[in-house]
Amino acid sequence: MNDLIRVFLADDHPVVRRGLKATIEDDPRLRVIAEAVDGDDALRQIAELNPAVAIIDIDMPGLNGMGVARELVKQGVETQVIFMTFHADEDLMRAAMEVGGKGYLLKGSETEEVCAAIHAVCAGRTYIGSKMAAVLLNRKKESSGPAPLDLKILTQTEKKILRLIADGLSSKEIGDELKIHYRTVENHRTNMCRKLEIEGANALARFALQNRAALQERLYEAHPGTV
Structure with a gap:
């Protein structure tokens, strides 16, 4: 059980969170430990729980996803952040990575790619989803x-x-x-x-x-x- 990768989800849409949780926990090496519906609650919980990975929506009520990532870096929290968003925008992606993001996925990505992104950032790599990579190319x-x-x-x-x-x-x-x-x-x-x-x-x-x-x-x- 100690080998499980602990994952946190932050998104204000319950349907998105349910789908992500089901996708992630299909992988026996991953477990979702908590969820948040806004940025302020996400920051508080991530700082307390110190999950290995947090999947964060950029657009959230209160503190947005990029603000959460920036504050985590300031506080020295080692959680790896993967942004998940509808925005297929190169400038936004670069800004998200500059504030501490290690992954960038577009909503609607293939289910197996979500798990692949989690494993990649846990291994110290950055991960840009295939849909975003195609947009950039x-x-x-x-x-x-x-x-x-x-x-x-x-x-x-x-x-x-x-x-x-x-x-x-x-x-x-x-x-x-x-x-x-x-x-x-x-x-x-x-x-x-x-x-x-x-x-x-x-x-x-x-x-x-x-x-x-x-x-x-x-x-x-x-x-x-x-x-």
């Missing part, structure tokens, strides 16, 4: 034409490593995640820099961040339900 295509051809020269393993680099993981952490030696990860990093014709200590990390949405979308297409 489509907007990028509309504003700048086709996605860069550079990514096509990378192997699937290299793309996975690049996605984890964008998440801020070290070579050792990436090795642990992919179950390969960290020196193998370093070799992949060297090969990617050569293929992409980039140089400098932080150049690969910058490239990974700049192409994060495209990487996530392509990996999701290859492995539905994961990032």
Whole structure:
């Protein structure tokens, strides 16, 4: 029982909360421990209960979801926050992540993706839902034409490593995640820099961040339900 991931839900719509709770508790490793209908109550309960993950609606009465996340960071609460919202807006998503969010899901996401997001943020990764990733990729295509051809020269393993680099993981952490030696990860990093014709200590990390949405979308297409 001690291995259960404790999850908190904050949304002012009871139907949404019931659906989320049922979805989450279909996974035997997850348990919903409490719920809130407004931001002020959510902040108080999360600070008291210290759940591993809180799924928070951005639009709530009183303190909104972003305000809750900001206050949790100020108070040093270690709960990982996943935002769930109707807003498929890139600027809002970036703002939500800047105030402490670790995940961003659009309402109506596939049920298995909710559980995948919880496990991802508990493992120290960020998680952008596939629907939001598709929105970001489509907007990028509309504003700048086709996605860069550079990514096509990378192997699937290299793309996975690049996605984890964008998440801020070290070579050792990436090795642990992919179950390969960290020196193998370093070799992949060297090969990617050569293929992409980039140089400098932080150049690969910058490239990974700049192409994060495209990487996530392509990996999701290859492995539905994961990032």
